[in-house]
Amino acid sequence: MSSRTLNLIRCSDPAALGQAAADVVLAALAAAPEPVIGVATGSSPSPLYKALAASGADFSSAAWFALDEYVGLPPGHPESYAEVLRREIVEPLGLDPQRVHLPDPHRVDLKDAARRYERQIAAAGGIDLQILGLGRNGHLAFNEPGAPLDSRTRLETLTEDTRRANQRFFASLDDVPTHCLTQGLGTILEARHLLLIVRGAGKAEALARALTGPVGTDCPASVLQTHGHVTVLADDAAASLLS
Ligand code: GLP
Numbered sequence: 082m083s084s085r086t087l088n089l090i091r092c093s094d095p096a097a098l099g100q101a102a103a104d105v106v107l108a109a110l111a112a113a114p115e116p117v118i119g120v121a122t123g124s125s126p127s128p129l130y131k132a133l134a135a136s137g138a139d140f141s142s143a144a145w146f147a148l149d150e151y152v153g154l155p156p157g158h159p160e161s162y163a164e165v166l167r168r169e170i171v172e173p174l175g176l177d178p179q180r181v182h183l184p185d186p187h188r189v190d191l192k193d194a195a196r197r198y199e200r201q202i203a204a205a206g207g208i209d210l211q212i213l214g215l216g217r218n219g220h221l222a223f224n225e226p227g228a229p230l231d232s233r234t235r236l237e238t239l240t241e242d243t244r245r246a247n248q249r250f251f252a253s254l255d256d257v258p259t260h261c262l263t264q265g266l267g268t269i270l271e272a273r274h275l276l277l278i279v280r281g282a283g284k285a286e287a288l289a290r291a292l293t294g295p296v297g298t299d300c301p302a303s304v305l306q307t308h309g310h311v312t313v314l315a316d317d318a319a320a321s322l323l324s
Pocket of ligand 1: 121122123124125126148149213214215216221222223243247
């Protein structure tokens with residue numbers, strides 16, 4: 082069997098979790114001349130981005146790749162992940178927007194958009210550290226249950242559960258997009274180090290399934306068990322079902 086490292090770090094409060102995650106990201110930034118960092122949206126990584134902004138570190142050598150993007154929102158929509166990342170990392174960290182990449186949901190040919198994104202990641206040398214959140218249904222990025230474990234960046238249909246989970250960012254459920262472009266599970270697994278950030282009691286069951294349940298498409302995040310280098314940062318509520 083290949084050697085696998087899975088570090089689970091429990092943090093009692095968001096600031097401590099954010100700092101612990103920032104330490105992992107800063108180490109990755111220091112480890113490569115042109116580091117490539119994969120970034121997640123959602124509430125879970127917010128303390129990390131705040132801690133990175135407070136660190137005063139120089140981020141100019143890095144390239145950044147988003148996990149996913151909604152399809153169907155107009156350009157500049159405040160809840161598009163391009164705008165979320167602008168607010169959460171580009172402005173606070175002083176990043177060059179040209180070095181922050183997302184799959185392009187406005188192309189007529191979305192299959193081509195997905196292929197282009199894969200090529201962009203490859204051209205950057207692959208992702209050194211991929212930051213991840215966890216859906217309460219076990220999704221990683223927008224890879225919903227049933228997604229092939231070796232899937233690549235592609236157009237995906239969002240489940241109603243995920244749309245309801247993300248409804249809090251929109252005026253109504255009808256306003257939540259039904260589709261997205263997402264890195265595939267196979268794409269994510271090619272990152273050299275995975276950093277999963279999980280917060281809140283609502284994620285406890287998904288986290289336990291991801292780390293200790295069977296590996297399979299029912300729980301996309303269970304693929305983490307097959308990766309060689311994973312760091313999991315969880316608050317006490319999210320880690321409550323782990324022994
Ligand atoms: C969204 C994102 C995922 C994220 C997940 C969890 O669906 N596309 O990448 O991991 O939500 O988000 P949160 O941290 O807000 O619970």
